[in-house]
Amino acid sequence: MKFGILVNEGPFNHQASDSALRFAMAALEKGHEVPRVFFYNDGVYNANKESEPQSDDRNIVKLWSDLAKENGIDLVVCIAAALRRGIKDDALPDGFRISGLGQLVESGIANDRLVVFGD
Amino acid sequence: MMDDWEDEDGPEVVKKFLYLNRKAPYGTIYALESLEKVLVAAAFEQDVSMVFCDDGVFQIVKGQSTDGIGMKNFSPTFRALEGYDVEKLYVEKESLEARGLSEDDLLVDVEVVTSAEIQDLIDDQDVVMSS
Numbered sequence: 598m599k600f601g602i603l604v605n606e607g608p609f610n611h612q613a614s615d616s617a618l619r620f621a622m623a624a625l626e627k628g629h630e631v632p633r634v635f636f637y638n639d640g641v642y643n644a645n646k647e648s649e650p651q652s653d654d655r656n657i658v659k660l661w662s663d664l665a666k667e668n669g670i671d672l673v674v675c676i677a678a679a680l681r682r683g684i685k686d687d688a689l690p691d692g693f694r695i696s697g698l699g700q701l702v703e704s705g706i707a708n709d710r711l712v713v714f715g716d
Numbered sequence: 717m718m719d720d721w722e723d724e725d726g727p728e729v730v731k732k733f734l735y736l737n738r739k740a741p742y743g744t745i746y747a748l749e750s751l752e753k754v755l756v757a758a759a760f761e762q763d764v765s766m767v768f769c770d771d772g773v774f775q776i777v778k779g780q781s782t783d784g785i786g787m788k789n790f791s792p793t794f795r796a797l798e799g800y801d802v803e804k805l806y807v808e809k810e811s812l813e814a815r816g817l818s819e820d821d822l823l824v825d826v827e828v829v830t831s832a833e834i835q836d837l838i839d840d841q842d843v844v845m846s847s
Contacts, residue, residue, distance in 0.1 A: 605847060638749050638847070677752060698756035705843035706729050706762070713845055716739075716746070 600624050601704035602634040605715025607642035608657040609650070613714040614643055618660055620712060625668055632708065633671040634661070635701045636693075638715065641679040644672070646690035658690050665692035673700045731842035732763045737772035738846065741790070742782065746847040747775050748790055753845060755793075758800035765841070766797075767834055768826070769808035773815060776807070778823040794824050808834055 602621060606613035621631045636643050648658045665672050672693040674684060679695055686695060705711045735754050741747045757764050768776055775794070782789040797805070805826040812818060812828065819828055829837070838844055 603845065637753070638745065678749060698753055699760060701753065702733075702757050702760045702762060705733060705757075706727075706731050706760075711843045711845070715847065 598624075598710065599630045599632060599708040601708035601711040602631060603701065603704075603711060603713045603715075604634060604636050604640035604643060605638040605713065607639035608648070610639070611715070613716075614640070614657050615655070617712075617714040618657065618664065620714070621664060621670070625664075631668065631670055633673060633700070633704050634665075635704055636672070636674045637678050637698075637701065639682070640715065641674050641682055641684045644674045644679070644684055644690060644693040644695075645688050647688065661693070662691040675701070727761045730761065730763050732765070732840065733757045734765045734767060734838060734841040734844045736767045736769070736838075736844060736846040737775055738770040739775075740771040741775040741780070742785060742787055747772070748788075750845070750847045751790060751793055754797070754802060755800060758797075758802050764802045765804035765806065765837065766802065767806045767808065767837065769811045769831075769834065771811075771815075773807055773811045773817060773822075776805075776822050776824055776826070777817065778821055791823060797824065806834065806837060 602617050604614055604617045608614040624631055643658060643661060650656050661672060664670060674693055674695045676695050676697055735750055737750055739746045754764060780789060780791050805824060806829050807826045809828050809830050
């Protein structure tokens with residue numbers, strides 16, 4: 598099955614990003630496809646390469662980058678949501694790109710399921 | 717990737733997108749950013765429905781002013797939805813009643829439905845985005 602994922606909350610403040618990551622990992626492990634993860638609302642804060650959690654904590658931003666690299670996942674950050682929060686191209690970690698909400702609609706159309714993480 | 721679903725004649729695939737709005741219009745950004753998502757899905761000519769329930773019913777209450785809080789009043793955008801062919805607006809009856817509101821208090825034409833009817837509506841969708 599092909600899953601699109603939508604992340605609506607910032608990392609650390611809320612469990613949504615962790616849950617989305619774990620969901621993506623589990624889906625891939627079971628042989629499903631995750632072509633794209635879309636970041637919206639405060640979810641765009643997942644795309645901040647300056648994030649430096651303490652060394653005994655999980656590094657959510659790096660986990661996204663690594664997962665995307667290993668599995669060819671398209672990590673897309675909504676441009677309107679990103680700009681109003683100060684996330685621009687030079688903030689992006691490896692594997693992330695900024696684009697429009699059309700990429701989310703496309704994710705809903707092209708995938709079998711769109712799974713939403715957040716409040 | 718995934719660019720073969722649209723051609724010059726319009727969308728090749730039309731799916732049913734439901735936006736479930738559960739939060740008050742101000743206090744958090746969820747309502748405003750949900751509306752932005754709705755407009756883009758409509759621009760992509762998808763079959764869009766919106767449900768307002770819980771405090772989400774306050775999003776479409778008439779006579780709002782944001783003068784005191786310095787935020788943009790986005791009530792007019794709800795009135796513009798018709799122009800984007802977003803005409804399937806549903807409001808949960810129980811949520812309206814619990815807040816002492818009726819259909820007359822709302823700034824757009826809606827269909828008032830029960831919680832059970834909303835379950836059926838959700839069942840009928842391809843994509844549901846809640847916020």
